[in-house]
């Protein structure tokens with residue numbers, strides 16, 4: 001439908017209940033058919049009949065409401081230009097601190113042209129998938145096979161696991177080859193998907209896989225890898241990591257699930273239960289379980305296929321069930337010995353080997369979660385008026401923003417520094433030198449997020465407490481940030497590990 005132009009006087013003549021027009025940012029909307037369906041009731045719209053409702057509208061709605069209801073737009077005001085930018089897929093933020101500094105016109109020693117190309121290419125892809133991801137989050141449903149396969153078709157599932165031989169001979173968005181893909185590309189990918197603001201669905205889509213497939217990539221037999229890796233990276237099959245139990249969370253050595261060898265030595269028989277397993281839920285949600293078990297002389301890792309002897313039950317958590325968080329019961333599950341990951345009784349190595357990467361992935365997402373919320377706070381503080389002033393005109397609000405930005409940016413600089421080390425250290429050197437800093441950085445990530453969430457709630461007031469509307473991202477963060485503070489190593493354990501690691505290189509002769 002072609003849009004007409006009107007004068008403000010013309011709009012003013014449509015001010016009755018049955019013929020009701022309003023102006024929002026120089027666009028004209030005919031509300032006559034919508035007024036009785038308006039979620040905010042008829043009265044507020046009637047009050048604005050025939051008038052410019054821009055300021056009131058943006059005090060009460062997010063701009064996506066206008067996009068969703070664009071069918072009511074009938075024209076624009078002659079000789080006027082829209083003042084408010086409606087975000088389009090692929091757009092970069094111009095709000096201060098809305099993007100990492102290298103994307104806001106600042107110089108960076110870390111990023112090369114291919115990193116800029118990569119972010120520019122994946123931003124619209126990730127934006128296009130955002131609505132679907134939010135749908136899984138809101139409806140607490142399983143991320144669909146089609147969705148997973150779309151990610152797989154861009155090679156973005158494999159890229160989530162980082163640089164490695166699994167990226168050989170493939171090309172990623174932006175023309176980035178698997179060979180040149182490094183941890184800064186990976187950092188960008190985690191940040192971009194964190195922009196969905198779907199804490200539960202994000203774990204359902206990536207989390208379970210990112211922490212479990214490395215056990216197969218690095219410790220599976222060639223036959224196991226050849227079968228499972230392509231299935232998982234194309235999005236056709238799903239895998240999760242089954243370690244924690246009702247008896248043992250961070251204390252991996254205390255797990256009680258057993259794997260006993262059959263007399264002919266060809267199988268293990270697995271019995272036990274697992275709890276808090278991300279992505280383990282739903283019939284056919286996880287097809288494979290990379291599982292910690294007690295074998296004769298220690299702990300081992302086994303890849304277990306879904307079968308009738310594996311039962312998965314949903315655990316309701318404070319984030320969306322689309323994460324697939326589950327309780328798993330293994331009852332006399334027969335597993336071929338070929339499914340052993342690494343050596344028997346040496347499962348600790350397998351589990352420990354991925355901890356650094358897992359923690360770093362979590363850190364990168366936390367950084368973007370804070371950034372999104374800070375951007376929301378800047379926007380809200382600029383548009384929300386109370387006692388005749390914008391919130392941003394109150395020093396107390398500016399102070400809160402200052403603290404949030406300072407905490408995020410100093411933290412983000414640490415993340416980039418650690419990422420640089422990862423790019424320039426081999427696996428052994430990373431294991432020796434980075435376990436401590438990564439643990440401390442993870443600890444700091446959620447202390448920072450705790451503070452950002454707290455300040456954002458105070459800035460948004462009641463709107464921070466509702467799942468829809470202006471403060472929905474703030475509500476999501478304050479409800480879910482504890483997942484990052486507990487999963488992958490609780491804050492206290494991270495802090496302690498960081499200091500213990502530091503003491504390993506404490507010089508014997510150092511004295512005050």
Ligand code: HEM
Nearest residue numbers: 022029039040044045048053056057060065069468469470
């Ligand atoms: C194109 C025009 C409009 C559309 C499509 C629209 C749509 C909506 C929607 C979808 C909501 C629910 C928001 C949510 O939960 O996120 C809502 C709430 C509301 N709307 Fe509108 N609206 C429009 C214009 C207006 C105008 C002009 C006013 C009056 C100034 C108004 C006042 C309200 C109020 C008071 C609420 C409740 C807000 C709350 O719960 O905090 N709306 N509107």
